[in-house]
Amino acid sequence: MDEKKLIRFQQQQIKALQYEKAAAMDALDLARELGTISALSPQQSSLEKLLQDICDRAQRMIPFQSCAVYLVDNDTQDFVRASSCPETASAKLEEEIDLLIADQSFAYALQSDGPVFFLGSAGDSHILLHALLTPFRVRGMFAGIMQQSKEEILDTTLKLFSVFMLAAVNALENYENHEIMRNHSLELKRMVQQRTQDLVDAYDRLDITLNAMQAGVMVVEAENYRIVDVNPKALEMMGREWEEVIGTECFDVICTACKGSCPIVDNGLQESNEEHVIERKDGTHIPIQKTVSRVMIDGKLHMVENFIDIREQKKLADLKEHVDRIMRHDLKVPLNGIIGLPDLLLNDDEVNLTESQREVLEYIKISGYKLLNMINLSLDLYKMETGSYEYNPAVADVYSIVRSVVKDLSELVRYKKLVIREQFEGKDVGGDFSFDIRCDEFLTYSLLSNIMKNAVEASPEDEDIIFDVRVIDGNVAIQIHNKGAIPESIRDTFFEKYVTAEKSDGTGLGTYSAKLIAETMGGNISFESSSEKGTSIMINLPGMDD
Incomplete structure (x- = not known):
């Protein structure tokens, strides 16, 4: 294989890895969304909407x-x-x-x-x-x-499509269970609120319904928080006998709140829908999804608690994390080989490379390292979401970082005939200007890459994009301005996850990750947008002395 073919082969390999990584991450996010307990929430309006979501998300994968x-x-x-x-x-x-x-x-x-x-x-x-x-x-x-x-279609995509289908069928199961619980809860409310002369028959009907349910049901008297009734499924999930539960306070059995802070009795909520953990009598723990409603029984306020076992859903979430780890490992192994190959060519004295060929090989190596860092960043973003990321800032030149970003976007910049203007304190500066800030260099690159890419894509042709840095009250204020306007339909949710508009290949994660990174670095991000003035993204970061 001659040098040119080898270089083209390396470029094709990098593009294939980038596509496979993006497809894998998208598929995992889709599986996570459908595989979580969100399908049980009251916000899931209908089965038709859930089915439509499954079709729409499947379309995004294949x-x-x-x-x-x-x-x-x-x-x-x-x-x-x-x-x-x-x-x-x-x-x-x-x-x-x-x-x-x-x-x-x-x-x-x-x-x-x-x-x-x-x-x-x-x-x-x-x-x-x-x-x-x-x-x-x-x-x-x-x-x-x-x-x-x-x-x-990649084999990886097909495997992840099966993971997504497993998430979809679990979401359908969750929805059906929620509907069963909701319908039973409504029936229970109707029954206990209907005061009749034949109270004994009413209690018999209630017992039949409770015993037939495949969800745990517990009735708690609000005045003293004591459990007055419980169905067999609840006893089975708790691993306890009826005599051990009746008369005890709900705080000792299932509730995580304390006296004086009950969401229903003390905080006045009509209904509560949350995830909890039951500690069984043998010391083992079961995760549950619990719904609590207010009802009146014999003139007294009671709480009806419905709960289901969600261990299978938790296993699905663990499966997602396992597949996520496998994907990162499987992408890194061939990528490390690709990254090392340009060095072999560059350091081989017997290979006579032209200056332009050396530049191409250097670019391949740099792009490979950037892709490797992006794979690592996906794990860092998860840690940022969960609050477990450890931020270790250093000193870096912000203009050098943005020039690296612009170089990666150079093809699109040239195609749209855009001019990237660098400014400091509102005045144009040259290409050798530098300004150090206290940051994590790769996080800052990812932050600016997301915002600059959006600016280049949104800007009309033959216009300027301005990158301006100012020092305000000791803090660093970065502003990126383009003449395009953010669609009004997404302005209120611009920095939320999966929000995108007018971009067929958009994931809706760019601005969300930018906000996450800015806040992790101790700063914040905001925007101003109108059809007359265009769009300005403002990033505020701590100064050197903070």
Whole structure:
């Protein structure tokens, strides 16, 4: 292989790794969102919305001409299309599914725990089927007509798509459990609030309902916080007998609050929906999702506590972290090999390289190191979110950092005919100007890279982008201005996670990570935007003396 082919091969390898890393991180985030307990919250408005979310997020992992979720009808055991995207293209997909059912291909796909591909009836596209399975039953099937050939999809993407489908089926299970709990809770409220002369029959009906529920239910008298009733499922989860629980205070059994700080009785909430941990009698712990509601029984205020075991959801979260660690390791091993190869060529006296070839090899090496740092940064961002990141600032030239960012964006800058103007205290400075700040150099690079990339993409052509640094009250104030305006629809949520607009390839993580990094470095970030003046992003960081 000659030198030029080798260089092109290295560039292709880096691009492939960058694409694979981005696809992996996107897929893991999608799996995490659907695999958490969020699907149990009252904010999840409907099953239709959850199914639409599954289709939309699947589209972000693998492009489909059309896709749909088929659910098993509990009465007929038939597969019924519950959601499709887009709705206008559902007829073609429905025809393909009917053919797959007729030739037993659909039944074959139900036996697999991964994606299965079939050639469409016209022979010009592939159909992907992925069964939605739990350990106990078949929930349904995801189906989609692909935009690309199956050979173009990375094996890693297919594996992560299966992780995502596992998250999706768990989200469906969570939603169904929540609906069961909510419906039972409403029924319980109606029953206990209906004062009738036949109070004994009312209590009998209540006992039947409580005993039949697959969620733990506990009734607590608000006046003295004592447990007055509990169903068998709750006793099973706590590992206790009925006599051990009745008459004890809820704080000793299930509640994490203390007397005087009960969310329902003392803080006046009508309902509480939170995650807790039960300590069983044998000392083991079970994570639960608990909902507490206020009800009146015999003229007295009571609290009805409904809770379910969420150990499976926790296992799914652990699976996500495990896959995350594997991905980081699997990306680093080949990347380290790619990073080392340019050095072999540069240091080999027998290889006669031109100056331009040396520059290309240096750029490949630098890009490889940047990608390696980005992989490490994904773990650092997780630590920042959880508050476990240890920030160790040093001294670095902020103008040198931003010039490195601009170099990475040079192709897009040239294409849009933009001019990057460097300023200090509002006045233009030359390309050799420097100004040291107290920061973490790589975090600052990532922060400025996210903001500068947005500015370059949003700016109209043939305009200036201004990078200005000022010292205000001893602090460092960085301002990045472009003539584009932030869409009004996302201005209120601009720095929130997964917020993006008018960008087909946007993840909505750039401004979120920029805010996270700025706050980790002891600063803050804000913006001003209008169609008349454009957009200014303001980053305030501590000064050298802080």
